[in-house]
Amino acid sequence: MKKKSTPANKSVNLLGKVRKVDEELKLQLNAPQLLQHFLRMHTHSGDDVLVVVTAKRPKRSMNQNSFFFVYLDLISLSCGHNVQDLHRWVNGKILGEGITEVFGDKVRKVGSTSNLNISEFCEMMNRLHEATEIPIPDPGPFLLPMSLDEYGALKINQEIKYSHMKNRLTGVNL
DSSP states (O other): OOOOOOOOOOOOOOOEEEEEETTEEEEEESOHHHHHHHHHHHOOTTOOOOOOOOOOOOBOOHHHHHHHHHHHHHHHHHHOOOHHHHHHHIIIIISOOOEEEETTEEEEOOOOGGGOBHHHHHHHHHHHHHHHOOOOOOSHHHHSOOOHHHHHHHHHHHHHHHHTSOOTTTTSOO
C-alpha cells in the first residue's frame, strides 16, 4: 500500500510598518529581501500561498480599563456626574475627532478607549487629569489581590479623599 505524501509547508515571518502613501495604507516590509529569498527558495510560479497579517498594536490592558473606571468614579464625587456620562464626555471631548455632517446634521465624531494602545491610554488619562485637575490615584493598591472587604475599605478611603476635591470643570456641562 502506497503512503500518501503530506505537503511540506514552509513559512516565513516578516515584520513591517503600515504607512500612509497617497491617502492609502500600505505595508512596508522591514526586510523585503527576505521575502524574495523565501519565494526563490520555496515556491514556483503558480503556487498558492497564504498571507496572514497580524496587527502588533499593544492594546490597553484590562487592568488599565478597570483603573480608568475607578478614576471616573472618583472624578464623579467632585462633579456630581455619573460614571457613564463622564465616560461619554471623555469619548467626545478628549478622544473626539472633530465634527462631521450627516444628513445635514452636525455630529461629533467620538473616539473610544478600547481602540487606544498602552501609551495612548496613558496620554488620555493625563489629558483627563489636566482637564479636571483631579489627581490620578496611585494604581498600586487597586492592582493588588485583596478581599471584597479590603477593596471596599480602599474605595471608601479614596471616596473620602476625593469627595473634598474641587473639579476644575464644576459648573461646566459635561
